[in-house]
Amino acid sequence: MTTEDILHETYSALKSNKARTGLTMLGIVIGISSVIAMVAIGNGAKSSIQSSIESIGSNLVVVTPGAQRSFGGPSSGRGNAQTLTVEDGNAIANNVQNVLTTAYIVSSREQITATGTNTNTNVIGTNPNYSVARNIEVDDGTFISDSAVLSASKVAVIGPTARDDLFGVGTQAVGQSIRIKGIQFKIIGITKAKGGSGFSNPDDSIYIPYTTAQRYLSGNKYLNEIDVSATDASSTTQVQTDITNLLIERHKISDPTKADFSTLNQSDIIATASSVTNTFTVLLGAVAGISLVVGGIGIMNMMLTTVTERTREIGLRKAIGAKKRDINIQFLIESVILTFLGGVMGTILGWAISFTVQKLGILETSVTLSSVLLAFGVSAAIGIIFGYYPARRASRLNPIEALRYE
Amino acid sequence: MIEVKNITKTYSQGKDNEFQALKGVSFTVNDGEFVAIMGPSGSGKSTLMHILGCLDTPSSGTYLLDGKDVSKLSDDNLADIRRDNIGFVFQSFNLLPRTTVLRNVTFPLIYAEVNKVERNTRARQALISAGMDEAHFEHMSNQLSGGQIQRVAIARALVNNPTMILADEPTGNLDTKTGEIVLETFRKLNKELSRTIILITHEPDVALHADRTIVVRDGLIISDEKNIK
Incomplete structure (x- = not known):
């Protein structure tokens, strides 16, 4: 039988029972489209989490007070421990190699009031290096200066979201005043919008000199956090190790596992987040894959029904000269065409779903060529795997019995 | 030419349960003959038909x-x-089903991978020889009457220019009148195109349409003689 004739037979067989063909194909369409959409959403989530981590700053090593977390034992409440000092920060800046900048942070959540409005947000006491370490750009006015830190000035740089909340959208706010804990601060700058992300939204934060924060808000000389920016990504690990060693020495800790501070490397965070999102993508893909297998079983079920229904036809074909191979190929091609068409439609549908998800602004998605190729490969493979048994059964029918079949 | 020599066929269902459907059958059919093989059900004529039609092979003997x-x-x-x-x-x-009359007839040629133009020409000739009206050629097979369907089947049997046409109870599902027409078609094909035709039937009336009747009973040929017209 020539290829053209096989395709002609397949077409007329699939056409003869449109409802069944359509429903069986739907199983594959749903399977393939969910694989494509889920992998696209997973990839999108991965890149969005990565870019939001990267937007925090570049090559950061974050030093926070409190014990290293250990499994099993109770946490000593790292955010509240008071172990990091400005002297520690200076020591890091002066002694550790490959450090670009060191930012000091004294942060707390405060109620902020302006004329007639109020909001509750992060107040971050810091030094000028913060803008470098955390990629903060100033849209209007200036960031906190060294002299403001030295003199513990009551000046504030506010994020655009906080500005919108306190003064109204897009208002000129530089020069106006706000009250933090009842103390009046003068606004000297507005930061550029970075896009809200994560738990502490930089657009909703208020920055003041750390000296001011220590004096008026926390009332002590400790820091909540030191952000160290390494010169490049490859030296973050070295910087992290050096900081740890330096602080262990400075804090006179004999057992490194009982350090009263912890360090976190941004590339570690990215790696962790990537492995989390990868697991997530694999999980989504696996769930979608299960629906693909179910679709494949649907194909097999339909093909077995078809073979039974067409037993006499198979007997006749054999009687007029069809070989085993002819029958086998005919039924195999039928299931492959079925899954292949399902694969094409599923790819289009899956792409449409991820496109819609992106258009609705839920998540950036990316349909990769590899996931499309995988979907096609898998659907063709399903056609062959789940069509093989029914086709073999058809080809092995005894023509005499098949012709007698009622 | 068909030469059957001492053919037997044994079916075994388990060790001690053997059934001999054919117990040594021999005959010869020359080209252009119109032969009826007659016998009641269970006589072995179906088994003989399957062997003659190469749907099955004999247990012993040569064909x-x-x-x-x-x-x-x-x-x-x-x-x-x-x-x-x-x-x-x-x-x-x-x-x-769901196939046109013409394509139904071309199937033996499709499996033989004959090209499209030639197979359509041959199928048309066969349909005309079997007495089909050209108006029905593109009809679906399920739109035809019983007599027409059997003519399409005859055309399909003719199309590959076979050594013999093997007809298994071809009138069994037809009324007497349509049956007569179908048998007439066989007669005509035999006379005008010198086709070898083997007709398997259990009805003596039908067997009479052939030139020679072989009667099978209990797996043996009990008579093989020319029909007297």
Whole structure:
């Protein structure tokens, strides 16, 4: 039988029972489209989490007070421990190699009031290096200066979201005043919008000199956090190790596992987040894959029904000269065409779903060529795997019995 | 030419349960003959038909089709013989559904991979020889009457220019009048185109349409003589 004739037979067989063909194909369409959409959403989530981590700053090593977390034992409440000092920060800046900048942070959540409005947000006491370490750009006015830190000035740089909340959208706010804990601060700058992300939204934060924060808000000389920016990504690990060693020495800790501070490397965070999102993508893909297998079983079920229904036809074909191979190929091609068409439609549908998800602004998605190729490969493979048994059964029918079949 | 020599066929269902359907059958059919094989049900005539039609192989004995021993061929080689040397007409029509009359007739040629133009020409000729009206050629097979369906089946049996046409109870599902027409068609094909026709039936009236009748009973030939007209 020539290829053209096989395709002609397949077409007329699939056409003869449109409802069944359509429903069986739907199983594959749903399977393939969910694989494509889920992998696209997973990839999108991965890149969005990565870019939001990267937007925090570049090559950061974050030093926070409190014990290293250990499994099993109770946490000593790292955010509240008071172990990091400005002297520690200076020591890091002066002694550790490959450090670009060191930012000091004294942060707390405060109620902020302006004329007639109020909001509750992060107040971050810091030094000028913060803008470098955390990629903060100033849209209007200036960031906190060294002299403001030295003199513990009551000046504030506010994020655009906080500005919108306190003064109204897009208002000129530089020069106006706000009250933090009842103390009046003068606004000297507005930061550029970075896009809200994560738990502490930089657009909703208020920055003041750390000296001011220590004096008026926390009332002590400790820091909540030191952000160290390494010169490049490859030296973050070295910087992290050096900081740890330096602080262990400075804090006179004999057992490194009982350090009263912890360090976190941004590339570690990215790696962790990537492995989390990868697991997530694999999980989504696996769930979608299960629906693909179910679709494949649907194909097999339909093909077995078809073979039974067409037993006499198979007997006749054999009687007029069809070989085993002819029958086998005919039924195999039928299931492959079925899954292949399902694969094409599923790819289009899956792409449409991820496109819609992106258009609705839920998540950036990316349909990769590899996931499309995988979907096609898998659907063709399903056609062959789940069509093989029914086709073999058809080809092995005894023509005499098949012709007698009622 | 068909030469059957001392053919037996034994079916075994388990060790001690053997059934001998054919117990040594021999006969010869020359080209251009119109032969009826007659016998009641259970006589072994269906088994004989399957062996003659190369759907099955004998347990012993030889079957020469045009001088070639086909009694010990593999399934695929038997399929080739069926495709090239045998035309089947079955009791219950057995046309392919959802397929046009013309395409139904071309099927043996499709499996033989004959090109499209030639197979359509041959199918048309066969349909006309079997007495089909050209108006029905593009109709679907399920739109035809019983008599028409059987003519399409005859055309399909003719199209590969076979050594013989093997008709298994071709009138069994037809009323007497349509049956007569179908038998007339066989008669005509035999006379005008010198086709070899083997007609399997259990009805003496039908067997009388042939030139010679072989009567089978209990797996043996009990008579083989010319019909007196």
